[in-house]
Amino acid sequence: xxxxxxxxxxxxxxxxxxxxxxxxxxxxxxxxxxxxxxxxxxxxxxxxxxxxxxxxxxxxxxxxxxxxxxxxxxxxxxxxxxxxxxxxxxxxxxxxxxxxxxxxxxxxxxxxxxxxxxxxxxxxxxxxxxxxxxxxxxxxxxxxxxxxxxxxxxxxxxxxxxxxxxxxxxxxxxxxxxxxxxxxxxxxxxxxxxxxxxxxxxxxxxxxxxxxxxxxxxxxxxxxxxxxxxxxxxxxxxxxxxxxxxxxxxxxxxxxxxxxxxxxxxxxxxxxxxxxxxxxxxxxxxxxxxxxxxxxxxxxxxxxxxxxxxxxxxxxxxxxxxxxxxxxxxxxxxxxxxxxxxxxxxxxxxxxxxxxxxxxxxxxxxxxxx
Numbered sequence: 001x002x003x004x005x006x007x008x009x010x011x012x013x014x015x016x017x018x019x020x021x022x023x024x025x026x027x028x029x030x031x032x033x034x035x036x037x038x039x040x041x042x043x044x045x046x047x048x049x050x051x052x053x054x055x056x057x058x059x060x061x062x063x064x065x066x067x068x069x070x071x072x073x074x075x076x077x078x079x080x081x082x083x084x085x086x087x088x089x090x091x092x093x094x095x096x097x098x099x100x101x102x103x104x105x106x107x108x109x110x111x112x113x114x115x116x117x118x119x120x121x122x123x124x125x126x127x128x129x130x131x132x133x134x135x136x137x138x139x140x141x142x143x144x145x146x147x148x149x150x151x152x153x154x155x156x157x158x159x160x161x162x163x164x165x166x167x168x169x170x171x172x173x174x175x176x177x178x179x180x181x182x183x184x185x186x187x188x189x190x191x192x193x194x195x196x197x198x199x200x201x202x203x204x205x206x207x208x209x210x211x212x213x214x215x216x217x218x219x220x221x222x223x224x225x226x227x228x229x230x231x232x233x234x235x236x237x238x239x240x241x242x243x244x245x246x247x248x249x250x251x252x253x254x255x256x257x258x259x260x261x262x263x264x265x266x267x268x269x270x271x272x273x274x275x276x277x278x279x280x281x282x283x284x285x286x287x288x289x290x291x292x293x294x295x296x297x298x299x300x301x302x303x304x305x306x307x308x309x310x311x312x313x314x315x316x317x318x319x320x321x322x323x324x325x326x327x328x329x330x331x332x333x334x335x336x337x338x339x340x341x342x343x344x345x346x347x348x349x350x351x352x353x354x355x356x357x358x359x360x361x362x363x364x365x366x367x368x369x370x
Contacts, residue, residue, distance in 0.1 A: 030055045034155030035348045036090045040082040043356050046349035047080055048093070048154070056151065058105030058159045065117060065160065070153030071096025071178040072343070072351045072364035073209070074269055075121070075292055079148060080352070083293040087149040094153035094366070095121045095146035096181040098174045102157070110162045117165040120181040120324055123150045124161045138318035145318070154348055156368055166324045169332035179338045179363035180331055181324070183209035187265075188327040190290040190316045191217060194263040198222040203264035203280060205230045205253060205273040207238040209363035210290060212245060212339055214265065219246045220334045228257045230273065237361055241339060256280070265290055271298035274313070275306060283309035290316045340365045
């Protein structure tokens, strides 16, 4: 948080125009509309401000992407409220981006102009460290993250390294493809790391943007398995969606499922479901936490009740290129159908408030227009 205090001290008394002047001046043609975060704030204060900014210019091995849709993710709530610190202010959030290549930077050759591409959370990695060389760019110490270290998709244009852009299958519209770039990809990684196998019982805690995609993948890959879904109490719309997508049992976090879980994935922004998942877990099972930060701590665990009998607790740290490259074609093969709720760019604050309140049906998506 010291960086936030330093920033506020430096920029105290600045006008909005002066704050925007801090953004990189790499424009070579025109302006764009963007929703900009200037400071840490509660989401309810509607901190994102609509601004006209210079259109960015792609650097070496980068591409300029005209954004058509951008998903709304819990990570943006963490950034706005200070649990995950943006590396600078002002910052353009958003990392579930679908658009078309408008311009190639020097040396870029992987995509043609007009190609439809997706951009996810990982924006760049060094390519040289032991993690990168092992295909684990998500653990690279100098990696950059879209919407945190590099301007993201709450705007009409963005730039990205061509190595971290992905072809979008033609079967998906821009809006339906957007949640696949984070909610889908990170969910796929979490499912892969869970140790799930056909015939086992999988528990999903939280049933928002990511879980409602994961259940479709799990039903396809593990047709003889059982999937139990846990939501907030009285979250009827989410529970109805879970049943519609094939959940074998639906309850609230804290309820006792009909049988023990062989593995579980926690998608929630709070700590309590982690303890509940461990309580519901079978001997030798694994709980995967699909979150960057928790808004509330994980409660104290009793070793015998929650961790004994070789139970495992594993975190998911971001995603790799491999995750996106494997998942997007698989999603098309399965014919994954993301449930989406559309918002205009200038409605980003309202979308984020609804997300925080758990009132978005499926995944929220900003539809970017001229």
